[in-house]
Amino acid sequence: MAGQLKEVRNRIKSVQSTQQITKAMKMVSAAKLRRAQDAIIQMRPYAQKLQEMLSNIVSNSEGEAGMSLAAERPVEKVLFIVITSDRGLAGAFNANTIKLTKATIAEKYSDQYKKGNVTIWNIGKKGYEHFLKNNYKADATFKDIFLNLTFENVQAASKAAMTAFEERQFDVVEVVYSQFKNAATQKFEVERFLPIPKVEKKVGATKADFIYDPSKELLIAELMPKILNTQLYKAVLDSNASEHGARMTAMDKASENANEMLRSLKISYNRARQAAITTELTEIVSGAAALNG
Secondary structure, three states, X not given: OHHHHHHHHHHHHHHHHHHHHHHHHHHHHHHHHHHHHHHHHHHHHHHHHHHHHHHHHHHOOOOOOXXXXXXXXXXXXEEEEEEOOOOOOOOOHHHHHHHHHXXXXXXXXXXXXXXXXXXXXXEOHHHHHHHHHOOOEEEOOOOOHHHHOOHHHHHHHHHHHHHHHHOOOOOEEEEEEEEEXXXXXXEEEEEEEEOOOOOOOOOOXXXXXXXXXXXXXXXXHHHHHHHHHHHHHHHHHHHHHHHHHHHHHHHHHHXXXXXXXXXXXXXXXXXXXXXXXXXXXXXXXXXXXXXXX
């Protein structure tokens, strides 16, 4: 009985220690989430308007010079930029991003994958470790961006993708990331990065007419790369905020589960202690009765 009590006490201490860790991690993620959330909320309207403007320009400039980043060609080689996190304990955040990547490859690019023409650039260590272990063409060049998350570091990845596309190393570039909604909700997305997606023309819709100053060619050459850099940076900020939100929610649930486990263990401990006391009292009474008899 004493051994059973000791075992339950040890389990209670273990759960309490784990609960302290999950509560601390929740507080850290909540602090990081606030900063990450502010960054993406300020960035998103700006990035969305730029993307809308770029798509309109591309849609109304088909076949013109200087539109190499919007050139559509037969898809032979595909690049995925998959944004996960460096650390785990974030619920299903990384698993859902990886699952969406695999589903997109199976659904849209299965022939290219069978030929070995699907490459994955990973931003975040978790995605890289998974794809490398599962025999995908995983590239680790940009996996450590979250160690120093700056626009310049993300811009390097964006420029590398644009250069590879222009040199025909890839015919399509897709970005897989988690769009931040709130701390408890993330929306996992696959967005076309290159070629620049065009706006669907609606029947009867008027053609957008832009006035360019300076020349159209100069503006396109200057603005197009900058807007694409901004789009990838937005996706990275979205994923960063989503990661902290997912981890905060996961750690909150873990703390609640630890509370329930502690309650159950304490009930078990009290029952075992009461049984031990009852046994000891019975032995004492029986011994006294035997002596008196």
